[in-house]
Amino acid sequence: MAKTKPGKKDLDSYSIKGTNKTVRPGDCVLMRPSDSDKPPYVARVEKIEADHRNNVKVRVRWYYRPEESIGGRRQFHGAKELFLSDHYDVQSAHTIEGKCTVHSFKNYTKLENVGAEDYFCRFEYKAATGGFTPDRVAVYCKCEMPYNPDDLMVQCEGCKDWFHPSCMGMTIEEAKKLDQFLCSDCSSDDDAKRSLNAFPVSPSVEAKVIFIVEVLIAIDDFCLFVAHLSEVRWRQSVEKDDQVIMMHDEECREDTVLTQTRGFSNLPCLKVCMCARL
Template sequence: MAKTKPGKKDVDSYTIKGTNKVVRPGDCVLMRPPDSDRPPYVARVEKIEADHRSNMKVRVRWYYRPEESIGGRRQFHSSKELFLSDHYDVQSAHTIEGKCIVHTFKNYTKLENVGTDDYFCRFEYKAATGSFTPDRVAVYCKCEMPYNPDDLMVQCEGCKDWFHPSCMGMTIEEAKKLDQFMCLDCSSDDDTKRSLNSFPVLPAAETKVEAKRRKSVSNFQSPCVPAEGHVRVDCLFYLVWLNIDKLKL
């Protein structure tokens, strides 16, 4: 058992006041903010302590919402996205309002029904510097943004890349009615193949996906230039602005 300060002892669990919900180290919890207009804070319980008067304290590691980070919320951030920070704190256990689940990004995208207390985390965040781990993320669509599970995306039958309906000039309703979808590049290629159907064509779908992404990223001759198909997270705030500006042209 971990050592504690004199007069304090570690305890295995805490029952949330007014409920039968039991909190243990490793659980994720919702904590009451000082301002009632704000959403509850989210934290992971690292340790639970009781002093000689049986006052309960919890050592927590905070999750940050995107808007609480240095870069702020951007269009690719989900409403349920959190960053696991390196910010630790000690709070009264009485500020715990309830429990929640912070899924991995992969597990979250597999949920059939997302509940009120379901969240996900794909990045760790250093509060002092604003840096992220991992520092690179895959990007999709012609807008070159990371995947936001809140937004519908359609997959091209040709290159197998994913696209936002709005970036393809479609409404969500129109996209849902599609039996299959071909992006503009693949549609053009398909027309060309039909006109040259007497010539053998090697399958190059995989090559084309990488070429599209490599071209889109290599246009930015800066420290933001990443490995193929990925973009550095700390540069995304710059790239979001730049991509929006490009789409206006």
């Protein structure tokens, strides 16, 4: 009859030898590589278990560095960037050298100081195919590259996009001294607006002003014509021996002609103002 193998038991934690650090499922750890010239591997602990001889092993899910992926490291990959892979493995707990923290991309960009044990992850990686999830990310600048948190970028006050100083013809030192920044497209739009603001009267308003002036001139000419016509009629009435009474209005300081047509005594008198402009 075959003997039954002793069972394994799950552990809640594991103490890293030579340190006071404790590892629990869900923690990220640094694991000793087979080649001492390489940096430590990074993994997330999924499970801790011990056999009947008290040998502790950990089931881990590996993080890949960009240079370890099929596509290799690209310009927008950060120095502390990792990809969470679908590669699982079981390793001896003795290979754990220390703990680390793998931040989300958003939280990593908010760190005031990035320590040696700080990393970030924004992609999941399929080790067999080299595919990424998500397969698309936002791009910035004229170079249309994803954001690399290790590179300095400046934000345009107009379009709110982010730009690399080198892509805008600036040095990093010059970019750090800027109080505000406008990209080439927004600065061109700003210059155009300033040119329009140099003409406070719009063409439509200016046309209305000219029209009003022309109307006033026409009214003035009409007044002169009416006054002249009144004077002619007055002279004609004098020649016909009509009764004419000349009056002088001191308030208006203008000559006023008061005529009464013969034969129509029931009609009111006609009063015509002789404007002083004549």
